[in-house]
Amino acid sequence: QVQLVESGGGLVQAGGSLRLSCAASGRTFSSAAMGWFRQAPGKEREFVAAISWSGGITYYTDSVKGRFTISRADAKNTVYLQMNSLKPEDTAAYYCAARSLRMPTMRGLDYNYWGQGTQVTVSS
Secondary structure (H helix, E strand, C coil): CCEEEEECCEEEECCCCEEEEEEEECCCHHHCEEEEEEECCCCCCEEEEEECCCCCCEEECHHHCCCEEEEEEHHHCEEEEEECCCCHHHCEEEEEEEECCCCCCCCHHHCCEECCCEEEEEEC
């Protein structure tokens, strides 16, 4: 079992930065692939970024490449999403997810555990 708690969301102006954190409990964190997803009002949940168990493989959706960075600190059981050059279209609830396998994917259905989400609002 893995429990996930996100933090770090908030209101920021366009061009600003935020760092989201996802604290995980459970002994299987170090062998779990992790992902970040987001859902804007009236839209479907979409993939943002994912990282393998070792941190050696990362995936990003095209719209955040070059602006967002996913990383993990296994000693802290935490995965991060550094978000720079934020745009109003990045406004959404951001969710952390964990997968029981080591390799990440971009499909939400492949993740077994989810956090409650943290809201990110980018003003223009």
